[in-house]
Amino acid sequence: MTTYVYGIARDERADPAGPPEPHELPEGLTGVGDPPRPVRVVGGGGLAAVVSDCPERLRPKRRDLLAHQRVLAEVGRWATVLPMRFGSVSDSDEKVRAVLAEHAERYREQLDRLTGRVEYNVKAVHREEVVLHLVLAGNAELRALAAANRATGGGSYEERLRFGELVAHGVREREVRDAALVEDSLRPLAEECRPGPESAGWFVNLSFLLTRPAAERLLTTAAGLEKSHPQLDLKVHGPLPPYSFVTP
Amino acid sequence: MSVVPERQSGGAGGTSGLYDVLELVLDRGLVIDAFVRVSLVGIEILKIDIRVVVASVDTYLRFAEACNRLDLEAGPHRSPGLPDLVGEVTESGARGKAKGALSGAAQTVTDALGQAREKGESRVRRATGSRKDKEESE
Structure with a gap:
């Protein structure tokens, strides 16, 4: 046995x-x-x-x-x-x-x-409509393309493809910015921070080692981030056993 | 924001956010050489990098379509994060539009992991078809 x-x-x-x-x-x-x-x-x-x-x-x-x-x-x-x-x-x-x-x-x-420590894992994705709105709002060229496509019933296949690729590029830029925003906001609360396993498709996947009081602050801060940046969809998991903070 | 208090989710049916935790159970935690590790054959689904999907032609076309639907007249020059933007998103959600690509793609993997979520849970929106492995759902 x-x-x-x-x-x-x-x-x-x-x-x-x-x-x-x-x-x-x-x-x-x-x-x-x-x-x-x-x-x-x-x-x-x-x-x-x-x-x-x-x-x-x-x-x-x-x-x-x-x-x-x-x-x-x-x-x-x-x-x-x-x-x-x-x-x-x-x-x-x-x-x-x-x-x-x-x-x-x-x-x-x-x-x-x-x-006295616990792990919290934080993942972030974008709320698509909000982030698309943000990307267009920050780029006059994209807005002009969108208007032109709409005027012709959505544009040709190539036009839509080209436009969509530009938008996707803008979304990825926003991911990089927002990843830094989330990490910079949460990391100071934790004793340690480790990246999560690479298998997932989130633009933020971080594990934090926290004391219980700090865990409360993490939840508050995460909720505040979502309120001030509505494109953010944060998934907070914890308290967890400290999976990411043990060493052989 | 979804906060999942893990210690309340351990009971029967508490599978919300299962995927998010399972990657830690599978990839992190103490490994001791003197012990054998169970083969993880059959769970490669976790390793799929769904970001590949985001950078696809399908995504470009869908972004283009989604942008066409966006009401830019509602305030393209307004600073992001204004309350009306939130209201707009909430409203569109209420109309039952498909959820966005980014979280939608994540959802696909969550579902593919094997019906992790209980039947009837509203977060299950997509079937994934071929990747489902009945055995994994046991």
């Missing part, structure tokens, strides 16, 4: 060899698998790995990705936790204990650094 590892927290139990105490894990917390496997704690080196049995042939299905995130969110209610990347599997509980003991100092340092 292999062991699925969700994250690493401090082990503050009176008897590290014993079962987790009632306050340490929410009752009935389950993780990956179908049926979902019960979540438990494996202690070692003053640390506690949050684990469950790993189902055979585990694949990155929506249900299991969500379970990983949910377990970390639940554990995060009562403890600072170093989140593992999805899909980390150990041969056995014994090997988990050995890894904890071997790297205990490093993990404890990270737990100290991250105590």
